[in-house]
Amino acid sequence: xxxxxxxxxxxxxxxxxxxxxxxxxxxxxxxxxxxxxxxxxxxxxxxxxxxxxxxxxxxxxxxxxxxxxxxxxxxxxxxxxxxxxxxxxxxxxxxxxxxxxxxxxxxxxxxxxxxxxxxxxxxxxxxxxxxxxxxxxxxxxxxxxxxxxxxxxxxxxxxxxxxxxxxxxxxxxxxxxxxxxxxxxxxxxxxxxxxxxxxxxxxxxxxxxxxxxxxxxxxxxxxxxxxxxxxxxxxxxxxxxxxxxxxxxxxxxxxxxxxxxxxxxxxxxxxxxxxxxxxxxxxxxxxxxxxxxxxxxxxxxxxxxxxxxxxxxxxxxxxxxxxxxxxxxxxxxxxxxxxxxxxxxxxxxxxxxxxxxxxxxxxxxxxxxxxxxxxxxxxxxxxxxxxxxxxxxxxxxxxxxxxxxxxxxxxxxxxxxxxxxxxxxxxxxxxxxxxxxxxxxxxxxxxxxxxxxxxxxxxxxxxxxxxxxxxxxxxxxxxxxxxxxxxxxxxxxxxxxxxxxxxxxxxxxxxxxxxxxxxxxxxxxxxxxxxxxxxxxxxxxxxxxxxxxxxxxxxxxxxxxxxxxxxxxxxxxxxxxxxxxxxxxxxxxxxxxxxxxxxxxxxxxxxxxxxxxxxxxxxxxxxxxxxxxxxxxxxxxxxxxxxxxxxxxxxxxxxxxxxxxxxxxxxxxxxxxxxxxxxxxxxxxx
Amino acid sequence: xxxxxxxxxxxxxxxxxxxxxxxxxxxxxxxxxxxxxxxxxxxxxxxxxxxxxxxxxxxxxxxxxxxxxxxxxxxxxxxxxxxxxxxxxxxxxxxxxxxxxxxxxxxxxxxxxxxxxxxxxxxxxxxxxxxxxxxxxxxxxxxxxxxxxxxxxxxxxxxxxxxxxxxxxxxxxxxxxxxxxxxxxxxxxxxxxxxxxxxxxxxxxxxxxxxxxxxxxxxxxxxxxxxxxxxxxxxxxxxxxxxxxxxxxxxxxxxxxxxxxxxxxxxxxxxxxxxxxxxxxxxxxxxxxxxxxxxxxxxxxxxxxxxx
Numbered sequence: 003x004x005x006x007x008x009x010x011x012x013x014x015x016x017x018x019x020x021x022x023x024x025x026x027x028x029x030x031x032x033x034x035x036x037x038x039x040x041x042x043x044x045x046x047x048x049x050x051x052x053x054x055x056x057x058x059x060x061x062x063x064x065x066x067x068x069x070x071x072x073x074x075x076x077x078x079x080x081x082x083x084x085x086x087x088x089x090x091x092x093x094x095x096x097x098x099x100x101x102x103x104x105x106x107x108x109x110x111x112x113x114x115x116x117x118x119x120x121x122x123x124x125x126x127x128x129x130x131x132x133x134x135x136x137x138x139x140x141x142x143x144x145x146x147x148x149x150x151x152x153x154x155x156x157x158x159x160x161x162x163x164x165x166x167x168x169x170x171x172x173x174x175x176x177x178x179x180x181x182x183x184x185x186x187x188x189x190x191x192x193x194x195x196x197x198x199x200x201x202x203x204x205x206x207x208x209x210x211x212x213x214x215x216x217x218x219x220x221x222x223x224x225x226x227x228x229x230x231x232x233x234x235x236x237x238x239x240x241x242x243x244x245x246x247x248x249x250x251x252x253x254x255x256x257x258x259x260x261x262x263x264x265x266x267x268x269x270x271x272x273x274x275x276x277x278x279x280x281x282x283x284x285x286x287x288x289x290x291x292x293x294x295x296x297x298x299x300x301x302x303x304x305x306x307x308x309x310x311x312x313x314x315x316x317x318x319x320x321x322x323x324x325x326x327x328x329x330x331x332x333x334x335x336x337x338x339x340x341x342x343x344x345x346x347x348x349x350x351x352x353x354x355x356x357x358x359x360x361x362x363x364x365x366x367x368x369x370x371x372x373x374x375x376x377x378x379x380x381x382x383x384x385x386x387x388x389x390x391x392x393x394x395x396x397x398x399x400x401x402x403x404x405x406x407x408x409x410x411x412x413x414x415x416x417x418x419x420x421x422x423x424x425x426x427x428x429x430x431x432x433x434x435x436x437x438x439x440x441x442x443x444x445x446x447x448x449x450x451x452x453x454x455x456x457x458x459x460x461x462x463x464x465x466x467x468x469x470x471x472x473x474x475x476x477x478x479x480x481x482x483x484x485x486x487x488x489x490x491x492x493x494x495x496x497x498x499x500x501x502x503x504x505x506x507x508x509x510x511x512x513x514x515x516x517x518x519x520x521x522x523x524x525x526x527x528x529x530x531x532x533x534x535x536x537x538x539x540x541x542x543x544x545x546x547x548x549x550x551x552x553x554x555x556x557x558x559x560x561x562x563x564x565x566x567x568x569x570x571x572x573x574x575x576x577x578x579x580x581x582x583x584x585x586x587x588x589x590x591x592x593x594x595x596x597x598x599x600x601x602x603x604x605x606x607x608x609x610x611x612x613x614x615x616x617x618x619x620x621x622x623x624x625x626x627x628x629x630x631x632x633x634x635x636x637x638x639x640x641x642x643x644x645x646x647x648x649x650x651x652x653x654x655x656x657x658x659x660x661x662x663x664x665x666x667x668x669x670x671x672x673x674x675x676x677x678x679x680x681x682x683x684x685x686x687x688x
Numbered sequence: 689x690x691x692x693x694x695x696x697x698x699x700x701x702x703x704x705x706x707x708x709x710x711x712x713x714x715x716x717x718x719x720x721x722x723x724x725x726x727x728x729x730x731x732x733x734x735x736x737x738x739x740x741x742x743x744x745x746x747x748x749x750x751x752x753x754x755x756x757x758x759x760x761x762x763x764x765x766x767x768x769x770x771x772x773x774x775x776x777x778x779x780x781x782x783x784x785x786x787x788x789x790x791x792x793x794x795x796x797x798x799x800x801x802x803x804x805x806x807x808x809x810x811x812x813x814x815x816x817x818x819x820x821x822x823x824x825x826x827x828x829x830x831x832x833x834x835x836x837x838x839x840x841x842x843x844x845x846x847x848x849x850x851x852x853x854x855x856x857x858x859x860x861x862x863x864x865x866x867x868x869x870x871x872x873x874x875x876x877x878x879x880x881x882x883x884x885x886x887x888x889x890x891x892x893x894x895x896x897x898x899x900x901x902x903x904x905x906x907x908x909x910x911x912x913x914x915x916x917x918x919x920x921x922x923x924x925x926x927x928x929x930x931x932x933x934x935x936x937x938x939x940x941x942x943x944x945x946x947x948x949x950x951x952x953x954x955x956x957x958x959x960x961x962x963x964x965x966x967x968x969x970x971x972x973x974x975x976x977x978x979x980x981x982x983x984x985x986x987x988x989x990x991x992x993x994x995x996x
Contacts, residue, residue, distance in 0.1 A: 059742060059744060059769075062743040062747055062769040063768075064768075064769075065771070094724070095724040103723055105716070105719070105720060106722050107720060111714055111716045124712075126716065128718075141744050142751060144751070
């Protein structure tokens with residue numbers, strides 16, 4: 003059976019007391035027995051010396067009677083004086099106390115050496131033990147004889163026995179008393195240690211809300227008469243103030259236990275409330291668990307934040323379309339994002355631990371490995387473009403391989419980030435095309451300008467000839483064809499000029515409702531011929547725009563013409579304006595009930611010369627021109643076909659064709675920068 | 689636990705052994721007995737010092753002188769110790785004391801009674817040939833300042849045979865008009881030996897108002913009492929000092945040998961000085977019986993019968 007702490011203490015106390023008792027018993031017995039023997043020896047010596055002194059006179063006077071009386075009186079002094087006798091200087095017995103002759107052997111049993119003052123010898127008579135004392139009778143330094151007395155040991159032995167019994171009983175009593183007192187003292191100690199152990203078990207089970215230290219009779223705020231309830235120690239019955247950081251006592255040193263304890267030890271609260279080592283242990287344990295609990299909570303929160311940040315980082319990594327992976331110095335993959343996993347067609351778990359050789363063909367893998375080694379050797383970032391075939395489609399990747407360094411600056415791996423720039427490449431190609439188109443446009447504008455004059459002359463002369471000819475004649479009909487085609491040519495030329503010419507802007511405040519209304523008024527009648535009605539839906543309190551009124555009107559003309567061309571006959575065009583106070587932007591809508599635009603063509607309608615109309619109906623430059631004007635005004639234009647639910651809700655009609663949505667920045671006073679201009683530009687660039 | 693018990697047992701054994709350190713007893717058979725017989729002293733010249741002091745003082749004072757005389761004369765000389773003045777005188781008369789060293793009062797008695805004859809007298813330690821007695825009282829006794837104040841007081845004397853301690857002071861009292869009957873009490877030192885000291889101690893203890901001692905006794909008891917608390921009331925006139933006498937019948941040649949040996953002691957010799965100083969004397973001089981007539985005269989005056 004295993005002993006508990008209390009059992010060990012009890013057993014320890016018992017054993018110690020037993021040892022103590024045994025040692026005390028023997029030591030006290032030894033000392034007292036020695037003291038008794040010494041006392042007996044001194045007593046015997048004293049009696050013998052006294053007798054020697056008293057016997058000197060009668061010895062000199064050879065007064066045997068007096069000597070006899072003296073030895074008899076000496077024996078009568080105490081019942082343990084067994085005998086006494088006097089010998090002369092020649093060793094002859096002069097007087098003695100034995101009644102029936104003198105024992106022969108006794109004479110020489112204890113011989114006194116010359117110069118010796120006393121000789122004590124233990125004699126065993128066979129019946130009793132006797133301490134024999136021999137003392138010289140000295141007169142004027144001369145030894146005249148010897149006095150011998152015998153003291154029975156029985157008395158001293160009886161006294162010793164009584165003493166041993168007393169010592170034994172006293173020791174036993176002390177041992178029992180000490181065991182009782184020890185047990186009484188050990189009990190609170192073991193109880194407090196048990197509480198401490200229970201608390202430790204609670205902590206091990208995860209319960210940090212333990213109370214181990216005992217409650218105090220008076221707490222710090224009561225001792226210091228403190229009413230500061232903001233102090234963390236105020237009202238805390240379980241924790242001692244010197245363990246708590248941030249206490250507000252004016253005598254307190256700021257900081258935690260380690261910083262303030264030396265100051266606290268001088269405080270009356272500490273002197274009064276600090277207990278013994280076990281209480282201090284319990285109090286520090288409580289404070290430790292409190293600190294642990296606080297730290298654990300903070301740690302958990304930090305871990306949670308870290309986890310969230312990790313997840314966020316993971317989300318960002320996974321959300322990014324770039325192919326990101328991390329490799330160590332040996333090109334072994336350590337991490338990969340979702341895009342990369344998709345690219346190589348494996349999960350991240352499968353990728354981690356693999357190398358390029360496991361993912362790519364031997365040729366590619368060797369190439370990549372060589373690149374990796376070079377980066378790790380030189381520490382330089384590698385930037386390159388790779389062309390790959392994915393799902394049978396050729397894709398362009400922009401690849402960056404960046405060396406990753408640890409805190410000491412040593413390269414521990416490399417980060418590979420690849421981006422699919424196929425679209426970018428396409429836009430780049432478009433840009434090249436657009437630049438080519440611009441060059442063509444400039445060429446066209448020059449040609450158109452040159453053609454415009456002779457074309458005007460052709461048209462003028464054709465119209466003059468038509469006036470001269472009879473309508474209905476072949477000539478007239480031919481001339482009408484010439485006139486009509488010449489007009490088509492003029493329109494083409496006008497459009498080409500409008501597209502290519504960079505006219506000077508005349509900016510000013512423009513009331514968009516008024517500008518739109520001017521356009522609608524002009525076109526309404528013409529459109530009415532094709533039973534196309536224009537529905538007006540102008541917003542109220544729309545702030546004026548800053549821009550070129552005529553150019554803005556040109557945009558709406560283009561859009562309305564485009565809508566009419568989309569409807570053909572019988573339809574409705576809705577023109578609406580709105581002001582969004584939240585964004586501060588002015589919106590304009592032009593929606594028709596036409597056939598709409600095929601989705602695949604929707605992102606090309608603003609391209610120059612793109613048209614779905616018959617050859618004689620459009621040049622494909624209207625929307626491009628409009629796009630340019632809106633951009634020039636810091637706005638945007640977008641097309642929805644069919645219109646979105648939001649658009650339909652905004653303009654309040656069920657437009658089925660196409661809706662153009664224009665956004666304009668509101669006008670700002672002259673000379674003042676438009677705070678939204680930068681964002682508008684940003685969006686336009688985007 | 690077992691280890692603890694072993695430890696305890698070992699400790700107990702060790703302590704038990706440590707406690708028994710006494711020497712082993714000597715076996716003695718007390719059953720074998722014998723009669724004790726004291727052998728008689730061998731024949732020798734006996735030398736006795738009148739027991740005015742204790743025997744041990746007598747021994748200490750005279751054993752060197754006795755040894756000297758034996759060595760010087762080639763005689764066997766043994767110091768013996770009579771207990772009382774009377775015993776001393778009787779032993780002179782019985783022939784047990786051959787050489788008596790006594791005060792002049794005892795001498796005149798033994799000379800008168802037993803025919804002893806003085807052959808030497810001593811020079812006192814202070815160099816005087818004679819000595820005197822002293823009357824003492826406690827220093828704080830305000831009732832006694834003079835001899836006249838001693839009337840009606842309790843008097844302790846050394847011995848009726850004492851010269852300095854009784855005879856001389858008695859003569860002084862009587863000359864001063866104080867008769868023995870005028871004292872409230874006259875007592876003598878009890879017991880054998882040490883009589884001079886006992887007088888001082890009795891006065892010191894306050895048992896008696898006055899005491900009479902020979903001059904020099906206070907120095908002897910200096911180690912027993914504070915002599916500052918003792919006051920000398922008066923001193924007697926000086927009388928002849930102590931005397932060496934040979935018993936009647938002692939061979940004159942022996943007496944002569946001893947006398948010569950005594951006279952040859954020279955205080956200026958270191959060895960002799962030690963002998964003389966121990967005996968509290970400065971030297972020894974030859975003397976005649978007639979030199980003690982003043983003492984005989986004093987005894988008659990105070991009404992002492994030398995026969996008694």
